[in-house]
Amino acid sequence: MPKIEVKNLEKSFGDLQVLKDINLEVEEGEVVCVIGPSGSGKSTMLRCLNGLETPTSGSIVIDGHHISDPNVDIDMARRNIGMVFQQFNLFPFMTVKRNVTFAPVTLKMMSQEEADKKAEHLLDRVGMLDKADAYPKQLSGGQQQRVAIARALEMNPDIMLFDEPTSALDPEMVGEVLNVMEHLASEGMTMVVVTHEMGFAKHVADRVIFIDEGVVVEEGTPEQVFDHPQNERTQNFLNMVLQ
Amino acid sequence: MSFFELLAQTWPRLLHGLGITLESTLISLALAAILGLVFGMLSVSRATGARAVARVYVDIIRGTPIIVQAFFIYFGITSALNFRMDPMTAGIITLTLNAGAYLAEIFRGGIQAVDKGQMEAARSLGLPYGMAMRKVILPQAVRTMVPAIVNQFIITLKDSSILSVIGLTELTQVGSLIIADNLESFKVWLIVGIMYFIIIMILSTISKKIEKRLKVNA
Numbered sequence: 001m002p003k004i005e006v007k008n009l010e011k012s013f014g015d016l017q018v019l020k021d022i023n024l025e026v027e028e029g030e031v032v033c034v035i036g037p038s039g040s041g042k043s044t045m046l047r048c049l050n051g052l053e054t055p056t057s058g059s060i061v062i063d064g065h066h067i068s069d070p071n072v073d074i075d076m077a078r079r080n081i082g083m084v085f086q087q088f089n090l091f092p093f094m095t096v097k098r099n100v101t102f103a104p105v106t107l108k109m110m111s112q113e114e115a116d117k118k119a120e121h122l123l124d125r126v127g128m129l130d131k132a133d134a135y136p137k138q139l140s141g142g143q144q145q146r147v148a149i150a151r152a153l154e155m156n157p158d159i160m161l162f163d164e165p166t167s168a169l170d171p172e173m174v175g176e177v178l179n180v181m182e183h184l185a186s187e188g189m190t191m192v193v194v195t196h197e198m199g200f201a202k203h204v205a206d207r208v209i210f211i212d213e214g215v216v217v218e219e220g221t222p223e224q225v226f227d228h229p230q231n232e233r234t235q236n237f238l239n240m241v242l243q
Numbered sequence: 244m245s246f247f248e249l250l251a252q253t254w255p256r257l258l259h260g261l262g263i264t265l266e267s268t269l270i271s272l273a274l275a276a277i278l279g280l281v282f283g284m285l286s287v288s289r290a291t292g293a294r295a296v297a298r299v300y301v302d303i304i305r306g307t308p309i310i311v312q313a314f315f316i317y318f319g320i321t322s323a324l325n326f327r328m329d330p331m332t333a334g335i336i337t338l339t340l341n342a343g344a345y346l347a348e349i350f351r352g353g354i355q356a357v358d359k360g361q362m363e364a365a366r367s368l369g370l371p372y373g374m375a376m377r378k379v380i381l382p383q384a385v386r387t388m389v390p391a392i393v394n395q396f397i398i399t400l401k402d403s404s405i406l407s408v409i410g411l412t413e414l415t416q417v418g419s420l421i422i423a424d425n426l427e428s429f430k431v432w433l434i435v436g437i438m439y440f441i442i443i444m445i446l447s448t449i450s451k452k453i454e455k456r457l458k459v460n461a
Binding site: 050052075076078079081082083085087089090091092093102103106107148151152155 | 358360361363364365366367368369370371374378379382383386
């Protein structure tokens with residue numbers, strides 16, 4: 001059974017239809033990169049996956065949870081789906097460590113001691129352990145994003161969603177975040193990554209999906225999509241971003 | 244009569260009036276804080292009905308003078324329903340409803356000023372809406388709201404003087420009663436004014452200290 005199964009997903013904001021008949025399956029351990037022009041609907045699609053946006057129609061099943069069903073316990077489903085945002089969205093009034101331990105402790109999934117121990121391990125993994133007692137505003141964008149990844153991982157998710165995780169970063173900080181993500185991918189995490197980093201998509205993705213104007217235009221291995229794009233829109237887009 | 248003779252002679256009555264002023268204000272503010280929080284929550288709710296209820300309440304209070312609200316509650320409602328209410332109860336109801344509406348607006352503004360990404364991050368970690376609101380949004384909102392809340396407290400303290408019109412013997416009413424006895428209008432209103440002023444200065448000072456403390460780790 002696929003980890004993520006999206007069928008006939010449609011999403012409209014008022015009269016504006018941003019997603020049209022999206023179908024997607026992601027297998028366990030697979031890394032899927034979603035690329036496409038700004039405003040193509042790729043972030044909206046990602047946000048539908050954990051219920052931050054409500055689909056207009058279609059079905060989304062993640063790990064057996066029917067996300068698109070209005071009666072689903074969305075909070076339970078979300079515990080299993082980590083999300084990393086473009087703007088990091090760390091909690092500014094909490095230290096780095098508290099940011100990481102806050103959700104599992106508040107939800108009584110872990111004791112403070114357990115959560116602290118796990119947080120130290122995760123912060124070490126993303127290279128942020130020495131900043132455990134700092135506040136987010138004392139960190140660079142790249143550092144904040146690495147903390148945000150640790151915060152999502154603290155919940156032990158099976159799936160990680162990344163919504164343009166490096167788009168708000170200064171160029172010299174993009175690498176440190178992508179490294180953490182690449183490492184995570186190599187450990188077998190199921191990941192859906194909306195990104196403008198074509199290098200990352202090329203090297204790390206198992207599959208690349210090109211979305212334009214709310215439609216999946218092209219889908220395949222990085223080689224297929226980047227080296228032999230079949231659709232003219234894909235070709236045009238890649239010519240623009242890769243030159 | 245010299246200023247200080249007058250002060251010594253009327254001091255017990257003035258103090259009693261000040262006590263009533265503070266009592267009615269503090270009780271009202273405590274209740275208004277709860278009312279304001281509830282209606283503030285309704286006004287940021289996704290449910291249209293909840294938002295409409297909050298808007299109607301705020302609009303009614305903002306759209307009518309507090310003196311009319313006091314008359315309506317003390318004379319209007321009691322005569323329509325044919326029962327008696329003491330001025331203290333009517334005064335507290337008036338101040339509570341009045342301050343509650345303004346506090347609801349302050350809460351709404353404070354909550355809406357918190358970046359939307361904060362709620363999304365909290366929800367994406369599996370926190371239910373109410374818990375995310377309490378533990379992530381409100382702590383950030385309150386920091387920005389402190390000056391406005393204190394300002395409302397000061398306004399409500401001053402508005403309590405209006406309750407003299409329904410016969411509550413708070414500080415302003417006591418002032419009127421003393422003048423009715425001795426006709427020392429200038430000195431008595433000067434004293435009453437200074438008493439309000441001192442209390443409000445104390446409040447402002449405390450609020451500045453709170454603001455400073457919150458700024459340290461904002």
